[in-house]
Amino acid sequence: MLEHFGDAPRTPAEGVGDAGAPWPHPELPHGHDLRWRELTLADNDALVALLGRIEEHDNPPYRTTAEESAETFVQVGADVGTARTIAVDADGVPRAYAIVRVRPTAGTCRALCDGGVDPQWRRRGIGTTLLQWQLAAARSILDDAGYASALAVVHVEDDMTDFQDMLRLAGFVPTRFYTEMRRDLSLPLPEVEAKGKISVEPWDAALEDAVRRAHNDAFAGQWGAELHTPETWMQGRTYFAPSWSFVALDRTSDRARVAGYLISGRYEGDWAAQGWTEGYTELLGVREEWRGMRVATALLVTAMRAYAADGMQYAGLGVDSPEPGGDFGLFGNLGYEPTRHSLMFTRAV
Structure with a gap:
């Protein structure tokens, strides 16, 4: 599952906006009886509704507002590149999303991964699909920008053990602990x-x-x-x-x-x-x-x-x-x- 994950708590949401940003390779995810497309600022209301269902189910000690979500579409010059996708069902209801932002930092480059899956659509392999797409998108952004490597970064609550197991299977290891x-x-x-x-x-x-x-x-x-x-x-x-x-x-x-x-x-x-x-x-x-x-x-x-x-x-x-x-x-x-x-x-x- 990729139930709901993102940057460290309270980290300001920053990303490359829609204006003039070329859609990077690889191709969008596919399958799972969902229609996949690029996530843009025009989708913000739909994204907030999806986040609301995720947060109502998982009950983290925060709720994402429309204003906070919109911040993720603000262009920031520090980012090397950004890729975003959203998946909707046959009725047009958003069921999953993923964002990856590649950003240089002191001594390395980080691929910041954020995403989630509607609680009604979990345990169908969508989370794994999103994670693999984020890694591939990050690699493509790095290649286009001429960077040799980066650290893919995912933050997860400590009680989301299934998600942690999925990350470990994908080669991730815990490196920082937040309180x-x-x-x-x-x-x-x-x-x-x-x-x-x-x-x-x-x-x-x-x-x-x-x-x-x-x-x-x-x-x-x-x-x-x-x-x-x-x-x-x-x-x-x-x-x-x-x-x-x-x-x-x-x-x-x-x-x-x-x-x-x-x-x-x-x-x-x-x-x-x-x-x-x-x-x-x-x-x-x-x-x-x-x-x-x-x-x-x-x-x-x-x-x-x-x-x-x-x-x-x-x-x-x-x-x-x-x-x-x-x-x-x-x-x-x-x-x-x-x-x-x-x-x-x-x-x-």
């Missing part, structure tokens, strides 16, 4: 200030590019890190919450420097499925020069106070590691507790 965490905002928050002349200040749109450069600096050399351009940095902002986002500025000199930053999202469409309201920390970074100065702690506590002031029950975030379990460090010390887990499977393509 979603929450912190009860009814509990007292510590009084924390960053050391030195560092102040945590409200989000300022005038600092967007300075924060982008700080992000590239903070994550340089980390696994899977992408160097954001001004274009890619602004992608995936549909649910960006500026009133819950903050910048840590070092004012030692006349010209303030960005020491760290915290970007939050407000995903109201997920709250009913989760069973609680939350402010979600999407990005948190501290540049190396300012590490060990309580900058991250001050940013997190400031954001949690903002979430609580707006009536949120919890603060949420996600962490990843190369091994399952383990110590959650700063987040555990601040009272964050795990709520669910997922895995990232990869294989060479």
Whole structure:
């Protein structure tokens, strides 16, 4: 089965849009009493309806909105190429879809795979068909772009064991482990200030590019890190919450420097499925020069106070590691507790 899978939780959905993008080889999937065609922005409503049936059945702690789905059709210059397909039955009802986006990252190239099958059409081999098509499409995109290889990447919830078995049979192995965490905002928050002349200040749109450069600096050399351009940095902002986002500025000199930053999202469409309201920390970074100065702690506590002031029950975030379990460090010390887990499977393509 290829029930429902995608990028890591909360990763902004980015892809090459319809305009001017040639449809890559290989051919579309076929069979299973379905009609296969290219997936385009014109199919967004149908795709959201299919995602709704998938998510209602699988009951993940999120729900995909039309706005989030539409983001996957936005052209992003960082992508080498993209392929998309959707399958409809004899009545024109969408029953399966798949997307693969090939993107360079630090040290490698990744083929990001996303897709799903209607619950009523599972266990018919459609998932395997989609996965094999994604691998072939990724290989074709790489050949056209002159890249020797890439890592195919699939994210899956930890309770989807049948899907994990299918991935293993296709040569995938688990390489990263993700944990979603929450912190009860009814509990007292510590009084924390960053050391030195560092102040945590409200989000300022005038600092967007300075924060982008700080992000590239903070994550340089980390696994899977992408160097954001001004274009890619602004992608995936549909649910960006500026009133819950903050910048840590070092004012030692006349010209303030960005020491760290915290970007939050407000995903109201997920709250009913989760069973609680939350402010979600999407990005948190501290540049190396300012590490060990309580900058991250001050940013997190400031954001949690903002979430609580707006009536949120919890603060949420996600962490990843190369091994399952383990110590959650700063987040555990601040009272964050795990709520669910997922895995990232990869294989060479």
